[in-house]
Amino acid sequence: MSQVLLSAKGLKMSFGGVKAVNHVDLDLAGDELLCIIGPNGAGKTTLLNLFTGILRPQAGAISFAGRAMVGRPLYEYARRGIIRKFQVPSVFSEMSIKQNLEVALLGVGAGGAEAGAVDEILELIGLRSQADQTMADELAHGQKQWLEIGMALICRPKVLLLDEPASGMTKEETRKLAEMLLDLDHLSTIVIEHDMAFVRTLNSRTVVMHNGEIIRDDQFSVIEQDPLVGDIYLGRQ
Amino acid sequence: MTIIEITDIFASYGPVPVLVGVDFSLAQGEILALLGRNGVGKTTLLRVLIGLIKPTRGRISMAGQDLTGLPSHRIAKMGVAYVPQGRGIFPKLTVFENLMVGTRAQTGKKRVIPEEIFTYFPILKDRLDQPGGTLSGGEQQMLALGRALCGRPKLLLLDEPSEGIQPSIVQQLGVLIPEIVKTEGVSVLLVEQNLDLALRAAQRCLVMEKGSIVHEGHPDDFNDDKVVKKYLAI
Numbered sequence: 263m264s265q266v267l268l269s270a271k272g273l274k275m276s277f278g279g280v281k282a283v284n285h286v287d288l289d290l291a292g293d294e295l296l297c298i299i300g301p302n303g304a305g306k307t308t309l310l311n312l313f314t315g316i317l318r319p320q321a322g323a324i325s326f327a328g329r330a331m332v333g334r335p336l337y338e339y340a341r342r343g344i345i346r347k348f349q350v351p352s353v354f355s356e357m358s359i360k361q362n363l364e365v366a367l368l369g370v371g372a373g374g375a376e377a378g379a380v381d382e383i384l385e386l387i388g389l390r391s392q393a394d395q396t397m398a399d400e401l402a403h404g405q406k407q408w409l410e411i412g413m414a415l416i417c418r419p420k421v422l423l424l425d426e427p428a429s430g431m432t433k434e435e436t437r438k439l440a441e442m443l444l445d446l447d448h449l450s451t452i453v454i455e456h457d458m459a460f461v462r463t464l465n466s467r468t469v470v471m472h473n474g475e476i477i478r479d480d481q482f483s484v485i486e487q488d489p490l491v492g493d494i495y496l497g498r499q
Numbered sequence: 500m501t502i503i504e505i506t507d508i509f510a511s512y513g514p515v516p517v518l519v520g521v522d523f524s525l526a527q528g529e530i531l532a533l534l535g536r537n538g539v540g541k542t543t544l545l546r547v548l549i550g551l552i553k554p555t556r557g558r559i560s561m562a563g564q565d566l567t568g569l570p571s572h573r574i575a576k577m578g579v580a581y582v583p584q585g586r587g588i589f590p591k592l593t594v595f596e597n598l599m600v601g602t603r604a605q606t607g608k609k610r611v612i613p614e615e616i617f618t619y620f621p622i623l624k625d626r627l628d629q630p631g632g633t634l635s636g637g638e639q640q641m642l643a644l645g646r647a648l649c650g651r652p653k654l655l656l657l658d659e660p661s662e663g664i665q666p667s668i669v670q671q672l673g674v675l676i677p678e679i680v681k682t683e684g685v686s687v688l689l690v691e692q693n694l695d696l697a698l699r700a701a702q703r704c705l706v707m708e709k710g711s712i713v714h715e716g717h718p719d720d721f722n723d724d725k726v727v728k729k730y731l732a733i
Contacts, residue, residue: 277633301665302637303622349636349663350585400512403584403659404537404692426636429662430584432536432692434732456637458666497667 264292267450268313268344268421273322275308282308283319284474290421290450295443297461297482298454300471301495306454307349309471310423313452314346315339326421340369343420347413347427349454351406355399359389359409362398366413379416386442387412403430411439421450428457436460458496462486470495502527502686503548503579503654508557510540510547517543518554519710525654530680530687532701532718534694536731540710541690542584545656548688549581550574561654575604578653582660584690586643590632594623597631597646604650615682616645619675636663648679654686661693673699694721694731706730 268290275283282305290296298306311317313324315336324331326342354362363380384390387408398409407430414422428436440463443451455461461468461482468485470478472494478485485491501524510518517540525531533541546552548559550571559567566574575581580601589597595612602610617624620641626634631642640663647655660676661669673696680687691697697704698718706714708730720726 278629280633302663302668303635307636400515402538402542426663430537430659430692432731433694435537456663456665456669495665495667497670 264294266290267292267294267327269325270309270313271323271325273309273312273319273324275305275312275317275319281305281474283312286322286474286476288469288476290452292420292450293448295451295464295466296453297464297466297468298452298471299456299458299461299468299485299495304471305474306471307425308474310346310425310452310454313421313423314344340417343418344423345414345417345419345421346423347407347410347425349425349429351403351410351430353398353401353406353409353413356397358394359396359398359401360384360393362409363412363416366416369417383412383416386415388438404432404435407431408435415446419449421452422446424451424453424455426454426456428455428460433459437463440464458486500527501525502529503559503561505548506558506560508544508547508559509555510543510552511555512543517710518547521557521707521711523705523712523715525686525688527653527686528680528684529703530677530689530701532689532691532697532704533707534691534697534704534721534731535707539707541707542658544707545581545583545658545688545690548574548656549579575650576606578604578650579656580604580647580650580652580654581656582643582647582658584658584662586636586639586663588631588634588639588642588646590630592631593628594631594634594642595627597642598623598649601646601649604652606651612649613651616648619648619679620645637665637668640664648683648685651683652685654688656688658690659692660689661691661696669693669696672696676700694727698722 266289270286270288273283273286300306312319363383384393407427411427428439440460465482468482469476470491504524506522508518508521521544535541547554550569553568561577566577598612602612622638623645677700689697698721701718704716704718705712714730
């Protein structure tokens with residue numbers, strides 16, 4: 263395993279009386295694929311919000327490539343390569359597919375750098391044929407997911423954070439997404455997902471969150487057999 | 500008894516046709532699943548039914564009343580409730596306030612949150628005073644469902660209710676949706692990519708392709724891989 267790229271120590275974040283993230287320690291290696299699962303309200307999205315600088319933890323530290331990150335401005339997280347796809351697809355609705363990708367490139371200060379980058383991503387996300395004329399607003403939910411994944415990838419992330427990327431996708435699309443993620447090199451990925459067929463296909467290291475804490479950290483095939491995880495999350499399979 | 504009848508509906512986004520002659524009807528107490536690949540017009544159809552998009556042609560009638568082209572609030576008052584994809588809850592309002600907004604579609608004078616909502620979704624009772632935006636994604640989905648039921652609708656339009664919900668609760672939804680239908684006497688038009696849930700809950704399935712209905716069948720039809728491949732594979 264390569265060395266630790268992203269590291270959290272003792273992270274804490276409460277909303278009112280709810281401890282959304284409570285004493286979380288997590289290390290992610292370069293090139294590692296990590297899934298986060300857990301019941302609704304377990305703190306998964308809050309953890310991503312901490313990793314991307316949207317929230318500032320009430321306690322604890324985050325380091326990325328050896329650099330302390332807490333308190334740095336949001337754009338610095340993005341420019342250093344921590345790139346995120348939101349749970350509800352967040353695209354620019356009145357811009358075309360292509361313009362959305364171009365805007366994403368600007369955001370990381372790589373505007374005009376690579377002429378081929380947009381085409382390459384369009385091919386990868388399967389939206390090339392309609393890239394110029396279709397506004398993001400006209401896309402179905404699953405297609406917006408692909409577009410936002412494309413917007414993240416075009417930034418050439420070092421850490422890609424995906425919050426429920428498979429929701430709204432058909433079974434086939436979900437399979438295609440799993441294959442794509444397994445093929446991605448030179449980046450670390452964190453995926454939050456409730457689609458267990460998808461997580462099973464990835465069969466990577468999987469962390470289970472419950473009431474703000476990490477209660478399991480193992481290969482998915484092991485996690486899946488765990489009776490506690492069955493009770494609180496998976497139900498009968 | 501037919502609750503809603505959709506006849507030859509056409510709709511478009513600017514010059515782009517999205518619905519090209521959709522016909523079907525839904526009986527009282529029926530759960531009808533609307534299946535199909537991404538971008539074939541399923542969500543557009545729901546938005547037409549709730550009045551967010553005006554059809555360019557065709558007719559929608561509910562219990563004999565024509566509701567084609569009516570504004571959404573009138574359609575809601577007539578008993579149609581919509582749970583959009585992405586939930587559409589009000590993040591700054593509390594859970595209680597979100598549910599109270601749902602009661603505005605009730606016809607009686609005194610508007611109250613039906614107690615059953617908390618039987619279906621106990622978590623909402625614990626979170627009544629919390630702003631909707633601080634709920635987790637899955638909890639927001641339950642709030643959106645609960646809010647829709649607060650209007651005591653006759654027809655419930657659900658766009659991917661399983662989205663963002665943990666597996667054990669998706670399984671419960673497969674039981675809960677038929678239970679709600681039975682108790683409330685409501686009809687459901689269910690758009691769902693989670694095939695297991697759709698087939699477990701529905702009594703009848705429609706498949707859309709390129710803006711029209713191309714197949715009607717029983718959920719059991721989809722146990723056949725060939726049918727799934729034909730209509731739902733990429």
